Amino acid sequence: MATIKDVSKLAGVSVATVSRYLNKNGYVSKEAAEAIAGVIDKLNYRPNTIARSLAGKKTATIGLLVPDILNPFFPELARAAEDAANEYGYTVMLGNTDNDTAKEQRYLDTLIHKQADGVIISSYTIQPDHLRGLQKAGIPVVLLDNVFSSDSVVSFTVENKEGGELAVRHLLERGCRKIAHICGPLSITSSRERTAGYEAVSTGTDWFTPGLIAYSDFTVKGGHSAMQQLLVSHPDLDGVFASNDLMAAGALKALQEAGRRVPEDVKVIGFDGIQLEMMSPGLSTVAQPIYELGKTAVDVLIGLITEHPDIPEDKVFPVSLTVRQSTGG
Structure with missing residues (x-):
């Protein structure tokens, strides 16, 4: 098995230069980088991450915790994170928490035990005190779709x-x-905020009543059930805004089963912007920049790991309207 000394000898550079190249930490000339890359490829050299971690260096792994891997939003997010991490030479360890705080804590404990260099958490159930073990171990964290009143996250x-x-x-x-x-679960901040947006526009109109809001769980089945209830109590409705695309898909199915044409009789729009190409009619949606979210999370986490001085503060990303057939697009 090739060693870092073998690489430095064949590349004609010092071990320190090879180390800077591998860790992307410090200056390496273009000529030296090309020579090192060529030797690494020739020798099929792979850094010994276990030895590096025992020596107090980085393990080149980051954790990504998501609440529901069956929701297409999160595989898209994971793909973006993995692509970005690969550019830095890092590996992503994915954990699906199922909105279970006990399972979530086990993943966090495992990431600490495995000496992960950092963690990205997209969770509906995470609380500030759940992060104490990571903070005690000096493992930086980036939160997605959640905000804590702490400058350290x-x-x-x-x-x-x-x-x-x-x-x-x-x-x-x-x-x-x-x-x-x-509406999605009221325990989730993003769900409450999307409903607040609906209420901000609807309240005060001659048609609005609180009974036009049905509550669900961010799943296709939940959206289907909620739509059935709405059709019973408000058979004259002609528009539906679902707080995520999966619930919107369930709503579409319930409307079609009830003989309602979409978009002629009822128009439907979701939220997220996930890939649902096989759906008919195509779903209009308020799209999140999913790939950008995942990539930026990794960029910032790597900056925290390497103690880069220019780490951005909390950021709110814009959303955009994607119009398809479900609203007459």
Whole structure:
């Protein structure tokens, strides 16, 4: 098995230069980098991450915790994170928590035990005190879709309330005159904010009533059930805004089963912007910049790991309207 000394000897550079190249830490000339890369490829050299971690260096691994891997939003997020991590020479360890705090804590304990260099957490159930073990171990954290009142944790969210307002205004512009809303779990901040956006536009209109809001669980089945309930209590509704795309897909199925044409009789819009190419009609949605979220999370986490001085503060990403057939696009 080739060693770092073998690489330095054949490349004609010092061991320290090879180390800087491998760790992307410090200056390496273009000529030296090309020579090192060529030798690494020739020798099929792989750094001994276990030995490096025992020596107090980095393990080149980061953790990514997500609440539901069956929701297409999170595989897209994971793909972006993995692509970005690979560019830095890092490996991503993925954990699916199932919105289970005990399972989430086991993953966090494992990441500490495995000496992960950093962790990205997209969780509906994480609380500040859950991060104490990571902080004690000196493992930096980036939060997605959640915000803690702590300067030690960088958080990235999107314009959830503005997105809810955008969805309802779009339905009104398309001619809807009685718009229902399928809300996600009230325990989730982003869900509450999207509902607040719906209420901000709807409250005060001649058609709005709190009974137009149905509550679900961010799943296709939940959206289907909520839509069935809304059709019973408000058979004259002509627009639906669901707080995520999976619930919108369930709503579409319930409308089709009830003989309602989409978009002719009822127009439907979701939230997230996940890939649902096989759905018919195509789903209009308020799209989050999923890939950008995952990539930026890794960029910032690597900056925290390497103690880069220019680490950004919490950031709110914009959302955008994607119009498809479900609202007459």
